[in-house]
Structure formats: C-alpha cells, structure tokens
Amino acid sequence: MTTRTRDLTAQQRPRRVRSRAVSSLPTLVVSSLKPHEVDLAFSTLVCPTCRTWVPISTPHSSRPKLVPHHTEKAGTEDPVRCPGSHRLVTVNLTADQWFQRLEEGLTQTNGRRSTRVIRKPKTGLAPAVMQIVGGTVDDKTARKLDEAHVRGCSICSVKDDKGNVLRAADLTARCTDGRRLAQLAAHTKRLAPARRKAQMDHEDWNDRRAWGMRLLREQQWQNVSEPVADTDLRRIRDTLAALIQMLNPRKADAPQLTDWERADLMSAITLLATQEEQFTR
Template identity: 30%
Template sequence: MRHNKRAPIKASRMRPEHLNLREGETPLAVCPDCESWHRLTRSMISPHRDSSDKPAKSGERRYVGEKPERRRRCPGSAQRITIDLTPERWGQALLAADSTATGRRSARVTRKPRTAVPTPVTRLASLPAPSARLLAVRDQARAAIHEHRSECEVCRTGRARCPVGRELEIRASHTDASVRFVHEEHEAALRAMAAPAAPRRQQWRRVNAAVKRTDQQRSTRPAGDAPKDGGPSVPETPVRITA
C-alpha cells in the first residue's frame, strides 16, 4: 500500500478523541477528509470509500442496465500518521480534553423532576404493553448496528469495536433493557391481578351456605321470654339486687 503523497500528520497534532491508542486494541484514527474511523496499517489509514453521497466520476458506459452504486475512493486513504505519542501520554491528553469540555459547560443548576408516584395496585392491570414507538426505536438501533458493521472494517471482523460501533451497541442495549422492563412490568401486573381472584372465589363458595344460615337465624326472633338453649327466663318486672 502506497501513501497518498501527502505530508505525514503527527499524532500529537491531532485531537486526542480522533485517535485510539489503547494497549491491546487495534490502533484507529479518524480520516481527515471523510471524518470516519479506520484502522492504521503500517502507520497509514486503511484505504476506504468516501462516506459522502458525492456521485462517482462517470466515464464511458461499459455495462447494460442500471448504473451500479460505487462511491469514489476517499482522498484520505493511505494518509500517513506519525505515532509520536505513547499510550500513557495519549490517555492523559484525552482526559485533559474531556476535563476542558466539562469546564465549558454551564454551571446552571438543573432541577431534577420529582419522583413519580407509584401506580396503585388496583390499576396495575391497566399498565400498557411496550408501545409501537419504543419497539420501532429498538428496531432502528439494531438496524444501525448491522449497517455500521457492514461498512466498518474494524467491527466487521468481530474481534474489535471502533468507538462508533461501541456507542451504537450501548444505545441498543439500553433500548432492549427498556423494552424488557416494560414487558416484565406488564406481565407482573397481570399476574398480580389474576392470582388472588381464583382463591377468593373458592373461599367464598365454601362459606356461602354457612353465611346464609347465620343471616336467617339473626333475622328470626325467638318465641316467648326464654331463649332456645334452655337458659333462665327474662324477668318482666324490675329486680332489685342488694349486696
């Protein structure tokens, strides 16, 4: 692979977030032309196609049918990168850049929203299943990963991940966790409402006859002044009891 006849770019002059010099991982760099991640081979950016939508140069028609889609070679291919940084110095520069960006953020205090009131038990069964919008977001996240892997030379091998691919996988995992959480909440609500219904009906069926019998006995008055169980008669005149 020959270089693109441009002057080499020193790694110390590049932005630290445009490099990946972690130990044990494939060195990566951002192409200065198309701004996409590519691996470094012999201190040169691997050849790749331009990621922009610029049409390829049209020449003599040598095919029959529709014109095949083929993007032109990116001018940043085979750009020489002089690695004049150690992984330790690159990590320090990356941390310094992150702290600088954090210092530029606004110091305004953002009020956190109040904690949501939990849903009453009587309304748990009405919890909706995952919405169509949430499922569509999950499908889009998965499609973005597949599309990125088909175009990225680093992620295509399956042995390493570029920063963009890693970020896409993290977002997809968060979306899957949200869908799974909604599914579990919905199923738990249905189980909570259906579980106590059957035992309650069975208990009421067992004591229903005794309850009716007790209600009938309470509604009938005994005849006479003596109770049915053979106790003493109820006095009809005042009785004075002296100690």
C-alpha cells in the first residue's frame, strides 16, 4: 500500500475543487468587501485572512466557496494552509453592479483634493532703481541722472527767488534717492579710468584674437591650396574633354547636334578653356 507524502512546496491554486470541506469561518459576503478587492469578471477576490487573491470555486452554484490555498506564492518551501480555505462566499452582486461600484470609487478617489500644504514663496523687497542700474551705467550716465534729479527735486536743489536752480544741495540735506544718485555718480567717476582701461584691453584682445584666427585660416588654406587647385584643374579638363567629344563624336552613326546645341557647347567650351588658362598661370 502506497503512502501519500506531504508536499513540501506551495501548490498552484486550482480554479475548481470537488471537496465537501467547509471552513468554520462565517460566510463571506461580496458586497461587504471593497470594490477593488473583488474581480467578478474572473471570479476572484482578496482573502481577508491572508490578503492574497484567491479564486471562487463554482461561483454560480448554490454554495460557492474559496478554493484551498496557501498563504505564500506557489513554489514556496514549507507552505502554510490558510484558514480561509473552503470558506463559503455569498455572491450578491452581478458583474455590472460590481463594475459600477468600482467606477464610482475611482471617481471619488480622483476627485479628492491633496492634503499636502504648498506654501507660497516669500517675496523679497525690490531693490531701488539706483541699486539696479549701479553696475550697468558709466560715469557720464550717472552724472546725467544726478543732474536730472537735482533739477526735478525741490529738496536736493538750491533755488533763487525766481525758482531757478543755482546748485545742488549738500549731500546730507538731500533725499534718499538724491544721496544714492550722488554716491553713484562719485563711485562711477572714481572707477571710470579703470573701466576704460579694461574696455580697451578687451577690445585689444579681441583684435589680436581675430588677427590670429585670420592667420590660422590662411595657414590652413596654404596647406590644402595646391591639392584643391589640382582637383579643380582636373575636373575642368575632364569636363572640357567630354564636351569636345560631344561636339566631335567618334562614331559615324552618332546623333547630329542642332545649331542651338552646338552653340551652347561652344560657349561652355570657351568658358572652361578660359578657366583652365587662369588655373595654369
């Protein structure tokens, strides 16, 4: 008599079983599960005990139940039988009703607002106009800006009885913009010689670089000028020989050229002969 040995690995879960065993757990109602934990199209659901997908044996019969299954995947060593095996299932939903509940759940999930708080970045104080143009204007522009401000500001100018501007007020008596413009004019005037020298050095460097690039191009052209000239001369001679052969064909049965075609060939031959003479000088 043969003895049955115990399987040491988890087996593939069957779709249908003929066992009459019934689990002692209460009947599992499909409508009580979440829509995404049920798939009535393939008659499977998530086992509440082991949280794995398990087929429903004979879902359209009078007593559908979960097929026997292990808690691990198929092929796992030392398998453990899930207590939810052979658990009775009550299928009280049709496939259309389940699909409608699934769509409604997806709509509600997609319509939820994010709970993450996105804080707006703090905006810093905008710099004054003098701070913006401080590094971009030269001494002449800064002096003109200071003079224009003195003419238009009643605090920064000293006027006579008729309202004519006599001179600029002292630096301590000026307004905020007037003091900044005066400091900007003095600063740019102090840095003007160094800025002009740096600009002249930059222009001189650009001129020397352009001169060096021109010499480099001339040197490179001298290295390849002779092969290029030989290639052009060979091309002109080959084209000239082909045109002369078309003008005076060697075969007696060759097609005759019209007067217009002969005139075009003569013009092309004359032009190529002139170019050959220029190359051979």
